[in-house]
Amino acid sequence: MHLYSLMITLDDEANDVIRQIAISGEKTLLELHDKIVEAFELPKDELASFYYVEGNWEMAEEITLEKFDEKSPFKAMGECSVDELFGENERLVYVNDFLKLWTFFIERVKTAQDTRTEGVLLSIGKLPEKAPDKEFEIDIMDDFIDEWNEEDQDFSNDEDNW
Secondary structure (H helix, E strand, O other), X not given: OOEEEEEEEEOOOOOOOEEEEXXXXXXXXXXHHHHHHHHHOOOOOOOEEEEEEEOOOEEEEEEEOOOOOOOOOOEEHHHOEHHHHHOOOOEEEXXXXXXXXXXXXXXXXXXXXOOXXXXXXXXXXXXXXXXXXXXXXXXXXXXXXHHOOHHHOOOOOOHXXX
């Protein structure tokens, strides 16, 4: 059995709210979600997701709390083991409460082949009252504008242009 030591850091400028959690590779991401909620004292009834990470902590494929639609391409947390995720990846992003956007960076610190106790190994700092502000850069309009180039359009009423 693999035992993973995961460093979980709140995404804020100070990086001073950290928990290190030990969890068995046999556990699901749903169980990891529960441990994170407990360790950071987050509300238990909020939606959450894990995200694979690309490059400089850029969120990629999502793993949702629940599968809301059988046709959904996303995996649910209960369908993925910790081994499955951290066997291939060293980092994930976890977002809890999609209105407040509590965002955490998760890094695999260590993997061991033993049965040490699971739980919180290290606790630094206290979660602030309010989630840190997020700035999003969305390029949806840029894509739209690129496809619809005003210079190519002729808005005259001349029927030859239609």
